Amino acid sequence: MEVHGERVDTKFEVWRELITEVRALELDSYGIAERLRSLRIP
Numbered sequence: 933m934e935v936h937g938e939r940v941d942t943k944f945e946v947w948r949e950l951i952t953e954v955r956a957l958e959l960d961s962y963g964i965a966e967r968l969r970s971l972r973i974p
Contacts (some may be wrong), residue, residue, distance in 0.1 A: 939973040946971060 951966050953959045959967065 940968070940971040941973060 950959075950964070954964060954969075
């Protein structure tokens with residue numbers, strides 16, 4: 933994402949939670965996009 937000028941939280945736990953939710957089909961594409969946006973660092 934840094935290629936596109938966005939910095940994101942790089943803590944492993946944050947990404948592990950997202951991957952777990954995706955694998956469990958708890959998030960649709962809109963939910964995934966929302967979670968990725970929430971990882972942005974201002």
